[in-house]
Amino acid sequence: MKKIIIFFIYSLFSFEFANALISVDITRGNLDPLPIAVSPLHVDPKSVNYKDIKVKQLGEKISKIVETNFKNTGLFNPLKKDAFVQKPDIAHLKPRFEDWRLIKAQALVTGKLLVKDEKLKVEFRLWDTTASKEMIALAFTTTPSNWRRVAHIISDKIYERLTGEEGYFDTRVIYVSEEGPKDRRIKKLAIMDQDGANTKYLTLGNELVLTPRFNPANQLVTYLSYFRNLPRVYLLDIETGMQEVVGNFPGMTFAPRFSPDGKKIIMSFAKDGNSDIYTMDLESRIVERITEHSSIDTSPSFSPDGKFICFNSDRSGLQQIYVMKSDGTNVKRITFGKGLYGTPVWSPRGDLIAFTKVHKGRFYIGVMRTDGTGERLLTENFYQEAPSWSPNGRVLIFYRETKSGEGGKGFTAKLWSIDITGYNERRIPTETDASDPSWSSLLSK
Amino acid sequence: MKFNMNLKTILLVLFASIALSACAAKKSTGDLEGDVYTGKDTVEYLAKGVPDRIFFATNKSKLTTRSRDTLRKQATYLRKNKDLNVTIEGHADERGTREYNLALGERRANAAKDYLMTYGISGKRISVISYGKERPVNTASTPLAWSQNRRSVTVKVN
Numbered sequence: 001m002k003k004i005i006i007f008f009i010y011s012l013f014s015f016e017f018a019n020a021l022i023s024v025d026i027t028r029g030n031l032d033p034l035p036i037a038v039s040p041l042h043v044d045p046k047s048v049n050y051k052d053i054k055v056k057q058l059g060e061k062i063s064k065i066v067e068t069n070f071k072n073t074g075l076f077n078p079l080k081k082d083a084f085v086q087k088p089d090i091a092h093l094k095p096r097f098e099d100w101r102l103i104k105a106q107a108l109v110t111g112k113l114l115v116k117d118e119k120l121k122v123e124f125r126l127w128d129t130t131a132s133k134e135m136i137a138l139a140f141t142t143t144p145s146n147w148r149r150v151a152h153i154i155s156d157k158i159y160e161r162l163t164g165e166e167g168y169f170d171t172r173v174i175y176v177s178e179e180g181p182k183d184r185r186i187k188k189l190a191i192m193d194q195d196g197a198n199t200k201y202l203t204l205g206n207e208l209v210l211t212p213r214f215n216p217a218n219q220l221v222t223y224l225s226y227f228r229n230l231p232r233v234y235l236l237d238i239e240t241g242m243q244e245v246v247g248n249f250p251g252m253t254f255a256p257r258f259s260p261d262g263k264k265i266i267m268s269f270a271k272d273g274n275s276d277i278y279t280m281d282l283e284s285r286i287v288e289r290i291t292e293h294s295s296i297d298t299s300p301s302f303s304p305d306g307k308f309i310c311f312n313s314d315r316s317g318l319q320q321i322y323v324m325k326s327d328g329t330n331v332k333r334i335t336f337g338k339g340l341y342g343t344p345v346w347s348p349r350g351d352l353i354a355f356t357k358v359h360k361g362r363f364y365i366g367v368m369r370t371d372g373t374g375e376r377l378l379t380e381n382f383y384q385e386a387p388s389w390s391p392n393g394r395v396l397i398f399y400r401e402t403k404s405g406e407g408g409k410g411f412t413a414k415l416w417s418i419d420i421t422g423y424n425e426r427r428i429p430t431e432t433d434a435s436d437p438s439w440s441s442l443l444s445k
Numbered sequence: 446m447k448f449n450m451n452l453k454t455i456l457l458v459l460f461a462s463i464a465l466s467a468c469a470a471k472k473s474t475g476d477l478e479g480d481v482y483t484g485k486d487t488v489e490y491l492a493k494g495v496p497d498r499i500f501f502a503t504n505k506s507k508l509t510t511r512s513r514d515t516l517r518k519q520a521t522y523l524r525k526n527k528d529l530n531v532t533i534e535g536h537a538d539e540r541g542t543r544e545y546n547l548a549l550g551e552r553r554a555n556a557a558k559d560y561l562m563t564y565g566i567s568g569k570r571i572s573v574i575s576y577g578k579e580r581p582v583n584t585a586s587t588p589l590a591w592s593q594n595r596r597s598v599t600v601k602v603n
Contacts, residue, residue, distance in 0.1 A: 182584035208579060210543060224547075229574065231547070252551055252575060255544040268548060270575070273506070273555025275548040296548040312545060318504060319545055340504075342542035356542050382586075385542045401539070408584030436543070 021128045026163045033077040037105035038063045042089035044114035050144040055115045065151035069169045074424030097132040120144040136161045168390040172440045174212045178433040182408030196429035213438045215258045222256040233267050247280045255298045260306050268298040290328040301345045310344040334372030349393035356385040378422045391441040399435040482592035487582045495522045498598040506552040520564035534598045535575040538591035550575030557597045
């Protein structure tokens, strides 16, 4: 992953009038999305093409990505550009607010860009058309090949300004790409931008790989590989491509995740038919056993403060979710509803646990408070599991499989996302079939 | 007359197909005890009369009477072939979460391994691997397919 350097040159906005300006409430399902006009960024005529990037179309392309990001949140309604009456450069200087109000735009995004000396300089503004005020103005410089990320960063800044929450557009998703017949699936690790662009394959498909998860610092991924037919937890450096096995366990290790500080990996180790939870410190290599029980203990996930662990166990007879202190003491069962519960994942905000529920042959993705109260089932299907949180804790990404006929006919595996409000369920586009998604944290923070 | 003939043929065909479908339905239910597969459709053999696999109930790793019988046959065969080592592959059906299924497959394979060991087969000759739900033998999404996939399979390694 190339590090992107962003210089925030100035911010003209003064936050004094913040309360009087438009805002979007994202805590409830939003049935009345905010109409927003995203004017194409004006391309400075002094711009020169860079490698295969045609500068002429760049302003249009960036605004398209911003629009798609907004549309996908379900919170915004980007307006059709053919209704725009003001030219991008003039609107960016001083919008004629009455014209924008006429097409029902409540917010307006304008900007300009310059590609010169192998640099991309971008400036953008967000305007409140009702109050006739500028809400935010930012400028930054980066390498031109980062232009898609520029669009995502602009989206994040606007989302933050309008919702009061951190955005999640300048992020990536790592997942397992799937191809071939159901009984001989070729599985590869793949990574893409959250909008499905820039897909890269990180393994060749020679061995089975499962359950990749990001480290909070983003350069590292932990996953399960069947390399040499020995299922073990591995560590992969996305930048260098280096892979190494985690720890020296005399048996299967699986279900890995990072601790919130990225220093440890927590996982299951199966010995003589019994799976327990262990951690390994990546620097000191010290292994600690966290659970010791004759049942299956798996799918561990730390709370964001690192003090607690939620996990999956069948110690009561069937799969249920438990919470314990991070040293393994104080184990408490938190799910008592009808059905089975699996794949608990602690929200990055700390307030909720997402899970998969199986009841009467149907699969649900849901959220509950960390003590198990307030269960809300967000979506029901034939098969779906493995939710992963957006970095702001507002959206879940998961995978869904279809029912197959004789010989596996009609089988598909796809990525989907849903807001924790239960609204805005949508397919995440992938080049191949896909499963086991894991959402990164914000790349530019 | 002609019309009658045709009707007869149609009726015959109808009867035949009803009889056939009744047969098929009977067969598939006959292959399950509870939800444990008892049929032979997917079974292969280590040697004549020595089935390579056993089947499990949903979410369970308990050995059935039939499974124990199969494993005793495997133990006898392994005692006779002292140089032979095996891997026991544990599998789950597609109706469970991936990570739990990995653990479940491991538990199933070890249940088989433990039983072979109680019949005098050294643990050193048996390795164990779980594939969870990754390697279905029947790829349909039906209760029969799922029952055939909840299995542990003893595979010769040399």
